[in-house]
Amino acid sequence: MTLPDTAARRKVIADFRSDTVTTPTPEMREAMARAEVGDDVYGEDPTVNALQAEVARLTGHEAGLFMPSGSMTNQVAIAVHTRRGEEVVCAEGSHIYEWELGMMAAFSGVVPRFVPAPLGVPDPAQVRAAVRRSVHQSPTGLISLENTHNKAGGTVIPLDVLAQIRAVADDEGLPLHLDGARVFNAAAALDVPLHEVTRHFHTVSVCLSKGLGAPVGSVLTGSREAMKQAHRYRKMLGGGMRQAGVLAAAALVALRDGPARLKDDHRRTRQLAGALVDAGYRVDLAAVQTNIIYVDLPDAQQRVEEWDARGVRASALGPGSVRFVLHHQVSDEALEGAIGVLTA
Known part of the structure; x- marks a missing residue:
């Protein structure tokens, strides 16, 4: 009997979604199988505790709290820092608004107050101007x-912009949170230790399942007191995963092995972006700084479907934009094959 030719059975050259x-x-699977576990809701999972402590150390904070997703860590942080009816000053296009x-x-x-952010970088002066104190405003x-x-x-x-925005936060008596879903990519691009990027923030959300390659999970870091409050909000959102050490074990491997691979991801991203531009695609090369490429295409969904049929996967984000995201499981050989499909 011949099986149907489904997308799942077709050979995938590269998955850039x-x-x-x-x-x-x-190595992750072996660590998961051998993980020592306990009930993390009671704080008794030794592998989760080790992961939390390690991410906190890397970010320069006192404590951490493991959760299923970056959306949860971000939203728990917002709950920890704010009261109902307040505003959150954030850059245009922020994930905490667009995708959560x-x-x-x-x-x-609470509601967002957006500031312009050309190439994702807000002007500290505009951040200061966005702060509201009037009794007539949120x-x-x-x-x-x-x-x-x-x-x-x-x-x-x-880094200098981060320091300036922290100065604004201090002047205004406000907490500063980092959605650091890909903060390891930022550190790799800046060629600095992670804590140089994170040290300005009261809380940091670190995703372990993106650039680092863990299967599941994010860690929120901050002060011990903030993490005590965060534990309550995690519970409210259903984020207590009990014997979660099997996931934390894989994340610890990702923390050990993942950062060293990021510069190769960035190199391949620049290679792909250059090939797309050479083939006539519209790409803002100034925005290609880490592992993501956006391509302006008027027929985005149709092109994505055509590429998928030929073994290359990408994401159509709206009718006129396609996103490519590189990761450690796109090899140089796979990238060459994908470029052949995309530029044919």
């Missing part, structure tokens, strides 16, 4: 940044 599509490495389904309003009762409760900035193209906020 997201860096979340990676599968666990053999209105949860800042639904869960914390007061500002939090400043939130995203680094790298997904919708801007995986762009990086310079």
